[in-house]
């Protein structure tokens with residue numbers, strides 16, 4: 001069995017490799033070649049932790065496995081380690097033997113950023129110039145860094161519930177040589193692309209905050225009850241997602257479907273756009289929205305890619321298991 005520890009991931013994995021792995025697996029999901037298993041997520045009654053598994057099988061890429069982990073809210077304060085903790089396990093689909101164990105913390109951020117980037121590549125207007133960020137936490141920096149590679153953005157605008165965190169994304173914009181401006185939420189109407197990545201349980205981005213022709217990537221809502229955008233925005237937009245079943249149960253679409261504003265049939269797989277079986281954006285005025293709920297197959301895809309790189313570069317630890 002191969003082990004790739006968390007400390008090795010930063011040197012091995014690139015944004016490009018994460019993007020390719022995620023784009024391929026979204027395509028495989030829409031083609032029916034890959035499927036996710038139902039998600040398990042439990043409050044374990046210890047350290048206020050949420051723990052669970054996300055798994056799946058990609059018949060096209062021959063990737064089988066799961067990501068185990070979750071959120072330990074006291075980690076940072078008590079133990080000086082990050083609150084999100086996860087590990088990916090890969091199995092040989094021919095035999096069931098354990099194949100690899102891979103640190104999943106940085107990979108989670110990279111694969112989540114890759115998902116919104118894939119949505120920007122396939123759904124945002126080609127002439128997008130202004131990108132808006134709602135959120136400025138740990139994931140937001142990865143999201144912005146990856147998104148800036150998708151279009152010739154000239155300006156980043158940002159809003160955050162905790163304004164003191166905005167320098168986190170301002171730094172990323174500056175490093176990329178792009179101007180940054182903090183705005184109120186109604187200033188988001190000037191954005192051609194908006195990424196929202198917060199842990200909010202109430203809509204902050206309203207339908208009126210989004211201008212015609214915008215592409216919105218909603219990346220924070222991955223649990224029942226969470227919500228980042230007004231349900232009416234999904235009614236106004238053409239809605240895409242990684243996985244329809246997750247979108248309507250734990251994603252942003254749970255609210256719009258629950259309120260009867262849209263139906264499950266209004267939510268389309270992003271993979272269908274990648275494969276060319278859905279036209280995607282059809283006009284410059286259309287609002288497109290990607291509900292990125294985060295699927296196990298994304299984790300497996302980037303973990304498989306990192307194992308390959310680790311073996312190639314002689315950095316994999318092999319154990320007899």
Ligand code: NAD
Nearest residue numbers: 112135136137138139161162198199200219220292293294
């Ligand atoms: P973080 O704790 O570093 O940042 C949290 C962000 O949410 C900050 O911008 C904070 O200001 C904002 N926020 C907190 N309370 C808010 C409120 N009441 N209203 C509006 N904004 C609020 O967390 P993170 O690691 O950046 O994760 C952000 C979210 O992304 C989490 O909800 C996490 O579960 C989710 N996530 C989703 C995926 C996916 O695949 N879709 C993957 C990883 C994380």
